[in-house]
Amino acid sequence: MVTMQDVAERAGVTKQTVSNVISGRVAVRPSTEARVRAAIDELGYLPNLVARSLATGNTRTVGLFVPTVVTAFYADLVEAVEDVLEEHGHHLLLCTTRRDGERARRHLAGLTSRSVDALLIAGDQDLIDHLPLLSHARFPVVLCAWETDVPERYPVVTIDYDHSGYLAGRHLRELGHERVAVLASPAHSVRVEGFRRAFAVDGVTVPDRAVHMAPEPSFRGGIAAAHAALAAAPGTTALFATHDVLAAGALVAAREAGRSVPRGLSVVGLDDSPEGLLSRPALTSVALPKREMARQAIELLLRDRTASGSPAIPRRLLRPELVVRDSTGPAA
Amino acid sequence: MVTMQDVAERAGVTKQTVSNVISGRVAVRPSTEARVRAAIDELGYLPNLVARSLATGNTRTVGLFVPTVVTAFYADLVEAVEDVLEEHGHHLLLCTTRRDGERARRHLAGLTSRSVDALLIAGDQDLIDHLPLLSHARFPVVLCAWETDVPERYPVVTIDYDHSGYLAGRHLRELGHERVAVLASPAHSVRVEGFRRAFAVDGVTVPDRAVHMAPEPSFRGGIAAAHAALAAAPGTTALFATHDVLAAGALVAAREAGRSVPRGLSVVGLDDSPEGLLSRPALTSVALPKREMARQAIELLLRDRTASGSPAIPRRLLRPELVVRDSTGPAA
DNA sequence: CTGAAAGCGCTTACAG
DNA sequence: CTGAAAGCGCTTACAG
Numbered sequence: 006m007v008t009m010q011d012v013a014e015r016a017g018v019t020k021q022t023v024s025n026v027i028s029g030r031v032a033v034r035p036s037t038e039a040r041v042r043a044a045i046d047e048l049g050y051l052p053n054l055v056a057r058s059l060a061t062g063n064t065r066t067v068g069l070f071v072p073t074v075v076t077a078f079y080a081d082l083v084e085a086v087e088d089v090l091e092e093h094g095h096h097l098l099l100c101t102t103r104r105d106g107e108r109a110r111r112h113l114a115g116l117t118s119r120s121v122d123a124l125l126i127a128g129d130q131d132l133i134d135h136l137p138l139l140s141h142a143r144f145p146v147v148l149c150a151w152e153t154d155v156p157e158r159y160p161v162v163t164i165d166y167d168h169s170g171y172l173a174g175r176h177l178r179e180l181g182h183e184r185v186a187v188l189a190s191p192a193h194s195v196r197v198e199g200f201r202r203a204f205a206v207d208g209v210t211v212p213d214r215a216v217h218m219a220p221e222p223s224f225r226g227g228i229a230a231a232h233a234a235l236a237a238a239p240g241t242t243a244l245f246a247t248h249d250v251l252a253a254g255a256l257v258a259a260r261e262a263g264r265s266v267p268r269g270l271s272v273v274g275l276d277d278s279p280e281g282l283l284s285r286p287a288l289t290s291v292a293l294p295k296r297e298m299a300r301q302a303i304e305l306l307l308r309d310r311t312a313s314g315s316p317a318i319p320r321r322l323l324r325p326e327l328v329v330r331d332s333t334g335p336a337a
Numbered sequence: 338m339v340t341m342q343d344v345a346e347r348a349g350v351t352k353q354t355v356s357n358v359i360s361g362r363v364a365v366r367p368s369t370e371a372r373v374r375a376a377i378d379e380l381g382y383l384p385n386l387v388a389r390s391l392a393t394g395n396t397r398t399v400g401l402f403v404p405t406v407v408t409a410f411y412a413d414l415v416e417a418v419e420d421v422l423e424e425h426g427h428h429l430l431l432c433t434t435r436r437d438g439e440r441a442r443r444h445l446a447g448l449t450s451r452s453v454d455a456l457l458i459a460g461d462q463d464l465i466d467h468l469p470l471l472s473h474a475r476f477p478v479v480l481c482a483w484e485t486d487v488p489e490r491y492p493v494v495t496i497d498y499d500h501s502g503y504l505a506g507r508h509l510r511e512l513g514h515e516r517v518a519v520l521a522s523p524a525h526s527v528r529v530e531g532f533r534r535a536f537a538v539d540g541v542t543v544p545d546r547a548v549h550m551a552p553e554p555s556f557r558g559g560i561a562a563a564h565a566a567l568a569a570a571p572g573t574t575a576l577f578a579t580h581d582v583l584a585a586g587a588l589v590a591a592r593e594a595g596r597s598v599p600r601g602l603s604v605v606g607l608d609d610s611p612e613g614l615l616s617r618p619a620l621t622s623v624a625l626p627k628r629e630m631a632r633q634a635i636e637l638l639l640r641d642r643t644a645s646g647s648p649a650i651p652r653r654l655l656r657p658e659l660v661v662r663d664s665t666g667p668a669a
Numbered sequence: 670c671t672g673a674a675a676g677c678g679c680t681t682a683c684a685g
Numbered sequence: 686c687t688g689a690a691a692g693c694g695c696t697t698a699c700a701g
Contacts, residue, residue: 006475008694019672024696034670049473054452055396056694058387059677066430066452074415080407084433091440096447098398099431101416108423115428120386120398141381143338224615257617283556283612285589340678351688356680366686388678391693672701678693685688 007048015044027052067306068098068121070109072129077278078295082127082150085299093307095122106131110138119143123306128152128163130192147319149302150295152195160319162302169291169325170196173245173273174203176289176327181336182243182271183209186234187216188227188255193247196275200245215241219251224280227254228261235262235270242270242336249274249281249290256284256332267334277328286331294323339380347376359384398428399638400453402441404461405433409610410627414459414482417631425639427454438463442470451475455638460484460495462524479651481634482627484527492651494634501623501657502528505577505605506535508621508659513668514575514603515541518566519548520559520587525579528607532577547573551583556612559586560593567594567602574602574668581606581613581622588616588664599666609660618663626655 013020018037025031026041033041044050058064069086071079087097098121102109109132116124123144126132128151136156139146147160155161173196177185185204189197201211217234219226227246231254235241244259246252252274256266264270266286274281274290281288301321345352350369357363358373365373376382390396401418403411419429430453434441441464448456455476458464460483468488471478479492487493505528509517517536521529533543549566551558559578563586567573576591578584584606588598596602598618606613606622613620633653 010694020695021673021697022671025671028696030696032670037670051450051473051475053391053694054450055387055390056677057696059385059391059679060694060696062677064387064452074406075409075412077407080412083406083431084435087431087433091443096452097431099415099419099429101419103416111423118383118386120396120428141383143383253615260617280615283585283615285592342678352679353681353689354687357687360680362680364686369686385678388693389680391695392678392680394693670701672699674699675697677696680693681691683688683690685686 007050009050009052012041012044012048012050015048016040063122064120065094066096066098066121067303068100068116068124070100070102070112070124070126070129070132072104072127072131073101074099077280078150078276078293079127082295082299085296086125086303088296089300089303093303095307102129102131104129104131106134110135113138117142123147125149125302125306130154145306147302147306149298152192155320158318160305162298162305162319162321163323164293164295164298165322165324166193166195167199167202169275169293170199170201170245170247171203172199172291172325172327173275174200176273176329176333177243177245177271178203178207178209180243180271180333183336184238184240185211185215185243185245186238186241187211188219188230188234188244188246188251189216190219190222190226190247190251193222196247222248222251224250224254224257227251228258229254231255231258232262235259235264243333244270244272246272246274249276249278249288252288252290252332253280253284256286256288266332269337271333271336273333281330284332289330289333290328292326292328294325298323339382341382341384344373344376344380344382347380348372395454396452397426398430398453399635400430400432400448400456402432402434402444402456402458402461402464404436404459404463406431409612410482410608410625411459414627414631417628418457418635420628421632421635425635427639434461434463436461436463438466442467445470449474455479457481457634457638462486477638479634479638481630484524487652490650492637494630494637494651494653495655496625496627496630497654497656498525498527499531499534501607501625502531502533502577502579503535504531504623504657504659505607506532508605508661508665509575509577509603510535510539510541512575512603512665515668516570516572517543517547517575517577518570518573519543520551520562520566520576520578520583521548522551522554522558522579522583525554528579554580554583556582556586556589559583560590561586563587563590564594567591567596575665576602576604578604578606581608581610581620584620584622584664585612585616588618588620598664601669603665603668605665613662616664621662621665622660624658624660626657630655 009020100112124146217230219230277290277292341352432444549562551562609622609624
């Protein structure tokens with residue numbers, strides 16, 4: 006493998022000069038530069054990034070933890086992060102925790118030795134107990150997409166999940182719905198709170214018995230929960246699901262139960278996912294600004310760290326947005 | 338930041354001894370080891386992975402190129418790769434090319450300087466022109482999930498895509514279908530060939546006019562292509578879509594056209610994706626062995642490279658499998 | 670504009 | 686079982 010030294014000898018200069026032409030930080034006489042570049046091409050020289058990292062102290066790589074990549078939300082987030090990283094000339098080291106605390110711990114420990122310049126951790130309950138591992142980390146850490154129990158010690162860029170539920174609720178209220186049910190998965194309690202708040206504003210209470218749980222946000226879970234909701238309260242005119250896949254299941258359940266959507270039943274989801282677009286009718290949903298979240302989080306991470314005299318730990322909350330499509334309509 | 342030297346001083350030994358206790362490669366007297374470990378804990382010492390990489394010549398990181406991560410196929414592949422990597426104690430550097438040749442080129446160039454130990458490239462036409470950039474790479478490269486124009490120069494672990502189409506065709510043949518149409522996207526010509534072969538075996542020809550193209554494998558494209566197919570040949574009893582999302586669209590089109598599935602029309606997809614499971618009726622499909630592909634590809638990559646006296650460039654073809662669900666039935 | 674020197678933090682033979 | 690030395694391939698001041 007050819008090194009900078011080899012190039013230098015070939016070009017009849019020292020390796021410092023080669024380094025100068027590569028980095029462009031120091032002016033080099035044009036004729037010298039030409040000789041060096043020729044030598045680089047002839048030899049097929051490629052700088053060794055590891056050596057450079059040891060000398061400069063940065064790897065131009067940032068780590069990203071996500072629970073999974075199979076889900077549209079996190080897949081989008083990963084690509085958004087990668088885009089912003091590319092603008093900054095950084096690479097992406099990816100770790101999916103797969104809802105496995107032990108696995109998360111191992112990966113966290115494995116990265117904590119400056120093989121990355123910074124670390125972005127997308128909301129994951131599995132990781133929360135292991136965050137103290139980062140106490141000796143030599144790089145900045147920011148948290149994003151954190152929905153509950155947001156740790157106070159780290160900067161956070163996340164979404165106003167409470168408001169996302171509120172938007173769904175307000176939409177249904179504006180359509181005149183009073184008898185509603187909620188399909189929720191356990192991790193989404195904040196969304197349910199927001200939803201309830203939209204009704205509480207008008208003095209309407211969404212009782213606990215109107216909230217039907219699905220163990221996780223799955224299509225099948227949505228079908229089952231919707232059937233349960235409709236059976237428990239046949240007079241229900243609208244359903245709010247804390248995630249689109251749950252809502253997609255609810256649409257199937259509605260059909261099975263002989264309820265037409267939106268005529269006989271309105272359904273609103275959350276996350277504005279491909280599953281919602283794919284449903285018939287297309288799902289009204291609440292979009293979560295993941296790309297904006299990625300941008301802000303990475304910029305926080307890559308911001309001049311020397312100017313670390315910042316007094317407060319940054320906490321940013323991004324606003325979701327209602328997307329009205331075909332699954333919601335006025336209450337009968 | 339505390340270094341190995343700091344630990345050594347604290348423990349009253351030299352840094353070589355610290356290195357020995359950390360690596361465990363050389364036996365260390367128990368009492369010495371205890372002192373060293375205590376010093377490590379007290380100081381919160383974390384080895385610098387970059388320095389280690391420079392000294393050892395390996396980064397314990399492998400790069401993976403995929404077109405995107407938003408699609409279930411590649412998302413699964415990424416997680417499968419990560420799983421195998423973890424078994425080997427390696428990290429994952431991820432690059433999505435996003436069907437953008439220029440972007441792919443930049444990333445490829447950026448990695449070619451030994452910031453990874455090995456590189457796995459999942460089929461991507463955007464990358465194919467830039468593969469020569471790898472000629473000076475200091476690490477092994479293998480290709481996977483490559484569907485057409487498989488480069489000869491590199492080891493390949495891929496799926497028998499032709500056979501996947503064949504399995505779909507044979508299934509339909511066995512159900513007695515003769516008048517069939519194909520919904521295909523341009524990248525999937527191999528799958529169409531295989532499908533045709535299953536019919537050709539019985540002397541039945543699937544004519545070009547029965548093949549309806551969708552610009553890409555999208556839900557909307559599937560709806561449009563299916564409508565076109567049904568309009569062009571109302572007597573069609575079965576549809577083969579080269580991807581499940583196309584087939585999911587076809588299911589919607591069938592409903593819109595008043596054709597019941599599978600009674601009045603059979604539909605078979607390919608890829609055994611979540612979209613297919615989510616469809617009503619659940620889609621008959623052909624599963625592609627992505628996890629097995631990931632395993633074999635990574636093991637090829639990480640295999641003892643010193644034993645590189647292997648004569649032939651490895652080429653492995655994995656077998657897909659038919660998954661019969663509810664969208665196919667006997668021809669009327 | 671170019672060269673000599675020191676150093677980044679480890680690991681790897683090699684002596685003792 | 687432990688220590689002294691050299692080296693991995695760069696970059697960064699610092700002289701000239």
